[in-house]
Amino acid sequence: MGATSNATAAQTSLPVEPDAGTRRLNTAKALQEAIGSQMEQDDSVFVMGEDVAAYGGIFSSTTGLLEKFGPDRVIDTPISESAFIGLGIGAAVEGMRPIVELMFVDFFGVCMDQIYNHMAKIHFESGGNVRVPMVLMAAVGGGYSDGAQHSQTLWGTFAHLPGMKLVVPSNPYDAKGLMTAAIRSDDPVVYMFHKGVMGLAWMAKNKRSIGAVPEEDYVVPIGRAKVVREGTDVSIVTLSLSVHHSLDVAEKLAGEGISVEVLDLRSLVPLDREAVIATAAKTGRVVVVDEDYESFGLSGEIAATITEHDPTLLRHFSRVCVPDVPIPYARELEYAVLPTAARIEAAIRTAVTA
Amino acid sequence: MRMETTEAVTGLRTEQRLGLLRQMILIRTFEEAILREYHADKSPGFDIGKGLVPGEMHLSAGQEPVAAGLCAHLETGDALTATHRPHHLAIAKGMDLRSLAGEIFGRESGLGHGRGGHMHLFDPSIHFSCSGIVAEGFPAALGQAFAFQRAGTNSVAAAVAGEGAANAGPFHESLNLAALWKLPVIFVIEDNDWGISVARDASTAVPSNAVRAAGYGMPGIRVEGNDVEAVHAAAGEAVARARAGGGPSLIEVHTLRLWGHFEGDAQGYRPELAGVPDKDPIPAYRQQLGDAGLLSDADAAAMEGEARTRVEDAVEHAKASPTPNPAEALKYVFVEGE
Incomplete structure (x- = not known):
């Protein structure tokens, strides 16, 4: 070796x-x-x-x-x-x-x-x-x-x-x-x-x-998140397919005057904690959208990251995740537990009232 | 290796032989109905998540001889563990077709009330289960056999998986443990030549998995030709040995994946594709019984008609059954009241 x-x-x-x-x-x-x-x-x-x-x-x-x-x-x-x-x-x-x-x-x-x-x-x-x-x-x-x-x-x-x-x-x-x-x-x-x-x-x-996509080689640095949509009222911290749904919701709600920021984490290890704290500091309202199971996971880590930095940053925190249930087969059940656009939108509407 | 194909060797009575054909026809009729329903509403284009039957669909056409030959020896109280491709084994083990179809359609009437889907069929009334993870049915069969042994019954457990599973750790661990503790288990490998796109000779170091049995101190046999009577004979010996306290056996059946790994699989990797339909075991067996004077065309048509009636009843029942209530999506994670 x-x-x-x-x-x-x-x-x-x-x-x-x-x-x-x-x-x-x-x-x-x-x-x-x-x-x-x-x-x-x-x-x-x-x-x-x-x-x-x-x-x-x-x-x-x-x-x-x-x-x-x-x-x-x-x-x-x-x-x-x-x-x-x-x-x-x-x-x-x-x-x-x-x-x-x-x-x-x-x-x-x-x-x-x-x-x-x-x-x-x-x-x-x-x-x-x-x-x-x-x-x-x-x-x-x-x-x-x-x-x-x-x-x-x-x-x-x-x-x-x-x-x-x-x-x-x-x-x-x-x-x-x-x-x-x-x-x-x-x-x-x-x-x-x-x-x-x-x-x-x-x-x-x-x-x-x-x-x-550029034809030449390039890197996206491991450990660097990206704000994929700027906003001022609520921050969605998310990743993967949920980024797509979050952007769809943000576009829709912009028409009603609700300004949603979307942070695509891109890496979980290392986690770009600075970016998480920055968006929380900016809007004071954070919704984590995560297709993983809710408990003991990413969404809790985001909350801990922000509150350990400054517990006064947040006026609102909530999460749209898979509740702690195996993913069901039947479409009606699967879409009841996935973080769909409808669930994200409802969470944003609640968040802006905080 | 051994090939047993003649009546003289297998000693089957006419009614048994007709029963094997009847079982295979029922399975094929069911799979053809699911094939039809699966593809009925996925257009335009093919969207795997659309339609009345969404998701991955692994159909068992061509592998009916394994199910019919093995399950002819299994009682209701015997256990059977299967794979992601489970319908033939479920039907041959005696699963209620309405409950099976209900689960495939994701309805409340299904075995798992729509929670499991076609790779996750659990029917305790016939001790049947399956898993979507390769080779993970072997250990469960050990446990069921262990429970039967401790209860003092002569029930047995059969564990069926593909030839790809014989290269996974749980297969080898399970063979050793079953032999060590003389558990009443029948290990059955369905060698259909393909692990999705990977040919058997590109995945397995030995030409027959039956030889691996020797390494674990149990009898092993490979059945060539996808021959239902030869499967019946080999399984009969193995089941009898297990029931009598003689411990586990391993049977490998060289069978056939008549269709794709899953529906939507174009099978471009499969060079022998054009010749596959000619290897269909059901017309061949039907011909064999006809030639032996045991079955007329009218008899065969009657078998097909009876199968169609049962299968269409199950499909119609499933379609008419209520879909699960989304408000109950969190139900069944734990035992209620615990």
Whole structure:
């Protein structure tokens, strides 16, 4: 084991959040482009997982990569998550840069020991002597009746466990920039993409799944949130597909004179606490919109972040999350528990009265 | 390895053979009805979340011989754990078709009142369950077998999963534990050649999972040809051994995924796709019984008609059943009153 063999490539500085330009891609294509570009430049980068090769990833995260890079670098695995995620860790400590896909984040249950006891702890336990420059990529989220074992987000669970960075892009631009940053990071990075932001042809369409993406390489720094809509009355602190719904609500309520600020966290680890505090200080009313389970998670962390900084900042705090129930199958039930635009709007209307 | 296909070897009575065909026809009729309903209202384009039956749909067409051959030996009190592709096993185990269809349609009348969906069917009246997570049905079957053993019954537990599951840790852990404690379990691997898009020879180091049984000290057999009578024979031996206290067995059946991994799967990765319909086990078995003089065209038509009546009744019942009340979305997380 040694230091990463591709330190030079990893340290090449890239533009940070450059102008988006005019070329438009969906999120899946932006993600594929980031992986492909890094694979071209760095032979130590490879992709591994279930159905990532000929199929191109069940949610199109790896489409076209097999054709371009061949089966030695785009590798289908058996359904043996502990083995192949552990393999990724071992390859990473020897200096490779694996991108390992866990098809649905819900499947973490069969392989979490490799993730949280090994991938996340080796750098610490080795006193900084061993690096694990690996990306663990997983599809998250519900909204299409895939039931309780295929619809969760679970980012709060991962973020709770120290030692792995965690990014959650909501749009094509961030998807490319965060994947590029993740591959080049010398830390393990968990990269979660919501199926509903990928722009897949076989799911409900969302206009924000397609957006401007620079052709050149660039990074979105891990750990930096972004105000995606400025506002003065209420702040929505959110991430992933919920950003889309929040922006829809903000646009609608602007017509009634309610000014909503939307903060897209983009990274959970590290969390951009300054950005959270700044928006809370600006509006004094915070609504967290989170597709993860409500209790013991991200939404509580946001409240703690603000109140530990200054308990007098908030006039209002509320959360629109999945109440503590497994995601139901029947559409009527699933949409009763997801953070829908209707629930977000109701929360904003309550918040502005505070 | 062993191939048993003749009546002389299997020793099946005519009524048993007709029963196997009847079961397979019922399953196929059900799957064809769900296929029709699933795709009926997803256009324009294909939106997986739309329609009366939304979500992922994994249908079992082509794998009927496994269900019919195995479940012919299972009693109501025996347990069966299945996978994300569970309908054939549920039906053959004796699940009420209305309850099954109700769950697939996400209605209050469904087994799980619409909470579970088609990958999460739980029917305690026939000790049936399934899981959407690969290989996770094996450990549960151990526990059910353990409970039967402790209760002093001769009930058994069967655990069915695909060949992809045989590369997952729980499979290997479960085989060892079942053999160690002589649990009355029948492990059944449905080798349909494909783990979604990954071919069997790209995922598995040995040509037959049956050989893995030896590593855990239990008998293993691979049944070739998707042959319902050969499955019946192998399962009969394994179930009898388990009931008699002889411990677990492993059976691998080389079966067929007639359709996609899920509905909407274009299967571009599958080079043999054009030849797949010719391997359909049901016309072949029907022909076999016809050639043996056991079944006329009128008999076969009557079986199909009876199946259609039962299946359409279940589908109509599901469609007419109320959708769950969104105000009750938080119900069933815990036992009420606890």
